[in-house]
Amino acid sequence: MNDFASAWPDAASAYASNVDLLALFFMALVVILSAPVFILMVVFATKYRRGKNADRTEPINRNMWVEVSWAVVPFLLILFFYGWATSLFIVHASPPSDALEIKAVGKQWMWKFQHAGGQREINELHVPVGKDVKVVLASQDVIHSLYIPALRIKQDAVPGRYTELWFNAEKPGTYWLACAEFCGTDHSAMTGKFIALRPADYSRWLAENGSDGSLAAEGEKLFVSSGCSGCHSPDAKVHAPSLAGLYGRPVPLENGDVVTADDQYIRDSILLPQSQIAAGYPHIMPTFENILSEEDVLKLVAYVKSLAKASEENLP
Amino acid sequence: MSSVTNHDERPNPDNLDDPGLSETKTERVSYLRAGHTLRSWLFTTDHKRVALLYMMSITFFFFIGGIAAAFVRADLLTPSADLMTNEGYNRAFTLHGVIMVWFFLIPSIPNTFGNFLIPLMIGARDLAFPRLNLLSWYIFILGGIFTLFVLILGGVDTGWTFYTPLSSMYANGNVVLVATAVFIVGFSSILTGLNFIVTIHKLRAPGMTWGRLPLFIWSHYATSVILVLATPVLSVTLALIAAERLFGLGIFNPELGGDPLLFQHLFWFYSHPAVYIMVLPALGVVSELVAAAARKPVFGYKFVAGSSIAIAVIGFLVWGHHMFVSGQSIYASAVFSFLSLVVAVPSGIKIYNWTATLYKGDISLDPPFLFAMGFIGLFVVGGLTGLAVAMLAIDVHLHDTYFVVAHFHYIMVGGTVSAYFGALHFWWPKIVGRLYSVVWGRLSAMFIFIGFNFTFFPQFILGYEGMPRRYHVYPEQFQVLHDMSSIGASILGIAYLMPAVYLYYSLRYGQPAGNNPWNVTGLEWTIPSPPPKHNFDEIPTVDGPPYNYPVRKEAKHA
Amino acid sequence: MRELPKVQTPYVDRAQQHEAGIMGMHIFLASEIMLFGGIFMAIAVIRQAHSQEVVEYSKELHYYLGAINTMLLLTSSFLVAAAVHMSRHARRKAVLALLVSAAFLGLLFLGLKGFEYWSEFQEGRLPVAGGMEKINSAPGRLFLNLYLVSTSLHAVHLTIGVIALLVVAGRIYTRRSALPQRSVVVETTAAYWHLVDIIWIFLYPLLYLAR
């Protein structure tokens, strides 16, 4: 499907084409700024070559205005490109709130993707075209970087936190995806396929790869099997915060700060429980650092998130 | 003007009375003959001899780093892994990076030519602290021995950037030893920088005011400031990594609540300015070469001098542009992107001012100027592609691809190494007192330029097409460009060896250089070549601006 | 008095040599500030990310021992500053007494610091093998790790400072460094000592008094 021989790489999204346009115009600026240097250097070296007869009278050694102008004018030109590039970057950094969410975990040396319906895949990422897709990245070990050249985007997956990446692929096709941040021995084997499917094909793919349950459902199973429900269920004897309706709400902490219960907060509460203790609760939660993998934690986060939606629906 | 060596006139080795062959009078009293024992070299405090010690050591490390590069390029000839294992490849490029950065590029121009020339150019008998200078060479060698030791033990596989938690927890190479090596060599840098700053402040000859300093001195001053202020941050960061590996310190370990990105902040706070440690001395050299080639004062002396200081200062404000896709706050990224554009301004000033210097010059096409022209060309390409990766949206695509690899090689290898060779060809007659073959010099300048572009230009395209760096195995569509690059690298490798041959030859058979073979200005050219041990019999008094070439008022008619 | 030593090679006169020495020392101190700057950055980041635990574990440190140690260093700095003053006036015996007592205070500091480490080890709050039963949160351990690293790096610097003071005192005692001509050695060593003091001045509130 891809024409690998072409010099210009595939652009699979409108964003990618915008980046290409910016890059092309910037290349023009590079030529404009550097051509005078190259041309004049050759011209002068020829014209004023030692031993050659040329008019060398009254050479100038300084001219304040000329110097200031060739400092300022290129800078202003570049500033225009700064504005352009930064506005594109802000688009890249702000995922739409209603985007389809896919979880990705990087580990030495593979990419694992989990779809909301519980479908899992390794080193392949199937997405529907024409839809905003957000990938939440986590890392099990070292820093990785999810790079999809055809979309002109990449984002590091940093251990200890979640990062995000979003896109809207337009051209169906199979593209290359890779890890761009050096991550150890088989770094260059940490590649895979990015497969953009027409919505109908995507639905078929989801159905064919259907799993036992959604991500949230798997999270619920873990919630019971890992012992979370022992304290956090409504009928537990231990005094632990209830998780119903927690997601997205402000949480007052013991030290007076207030944080929003987002993915990162829930993750930290599971793995670094002593760090941000909710006000009024004892310091009794153990860490699950070496018990749960990043994928498990993502499932639990999905479950806690689903509880919020459930409680909203139960409201009168 | 005896700058052109005519091969017919070269000294006859069979004729012992030939003045070109036997030891000349100046050579007999020069620093080179002030003691012939090994001891007289290893315990010397003469800045010129220390410079030669450095020159020999960094040439050795350049060679080792080059071999590692050869392994890398040979392996990339095919998309699959055939020469080395994945692990072996990672060790090869890590070694290439570590050795080239800390044992060649950073000490290259400052520790050899800076050491040799700063006292000569400002009219001093030595650096401010001669014993400290020798000590810093020993520290450098100690660090080098550690690195070679690591090489024997099997190397390290973290990349020269030592990103955590890969380096601190997961890598299985000798990270602690390499960190120690770089830690040690850092002290050598700090001491050298300190020595230069004090020397430039306190030991200028009478009349050598700040406005009369050669631009080489200005850029070395700026470099020294970076060496002193940035290197300690790297030292402490490496110490923290070692502590992390040995005792589980945890600052960069998310499992203890640490932050892997903190390492990147600390590392790049040193390592971005370090790029300017590599390139500022080169800019100083090129200013000298351009002025000497054009026989004219550098256009806009004050702007060029000031831009060195500006680059050094602003260079400290841009490190975050290495972290645009790392998960750094987007506001921080926007600020760093902007500051990175600002640093382009002083660099641009230098380029345009050099070009203007050539206007109505009396331009020599001897090897030093060819190297300088090569430098300017490669530096312009490297600098402007640097702006491209400072643009946030473009960088998101190009970060950690071959585009970046090509960009920084244009600056650090194309630029700095060209300038290093330019300096070598310009001051060689001063250092050893003999002239080399100008024809071969021109040839090697051209071969280096061609070989370099052949090697690295394809990598820009590779990068834009999405080839990530540090990849051992890669998709087949990239093979053509990789092969071009590897072929270019072999041309480059041979071109780098050429000067070794004819410069060595000149040591024995070159014509005596005389005080000022290029017929240029500068205090170093007023004394014999090679200089006597104490540089100046009498400390000179300076009474004019630098590059004080006669201005021709009327057109010369043939 | 012995004959004055000659001016050394690159210098033309004694004043130039003196100024170069002082300036070299201050530039070296600038690099030391940057070295500790990396540590301070780490402290700041950990404090920002885990303020709750930093405060909790900081309260467990022996702030009064730290205060006594601060007092020792401030006093020694005063003695050293006085020694510089005396050396300019060639008050050789006073200089000797001041330097040696400052070095003694430095040793006291190190002794007290060692005692502090030991007692923390006993209490199970020193993040080394066998000494951390009481540390039961990961960021808390991280903070104590940082405490141990920064204070021990400071202790290494202080040890170098004590040695330097004693060496200078020895040179003055044997008259190898004549006063006031070579007062520069007292001045540069004193500058180093003051800087080590200043670093402690910042470490103390950041580590012991985080509330």
Added chain:
Amino acid sequence: MKTGVLFSVWVALSALLVATVVASFFLTGIPSLAAGLSIASIKAGLVFWYFMDLRGEKGLVRLSAVVAILWLFIFFLLVAPDYLFRTV
């Protein structure tokens, strides 16, 4: 410089030490940090200015003492936007 001046600086430093310890009993959070750091800065300033005798030194030496502090300030200033505004 008179030793008397040095002695009064020592007294001032000791008083500031007491102040910083006392302040830590009353203040928490950001005000506590601010108090600790400002008192430390004053103490460092006194040591620099009087003990290290930057008062009597030439501008150049003063500059070399100040420049590192300035550089650290730059470092902290530019790291701050990352840690304070990091989202996700």
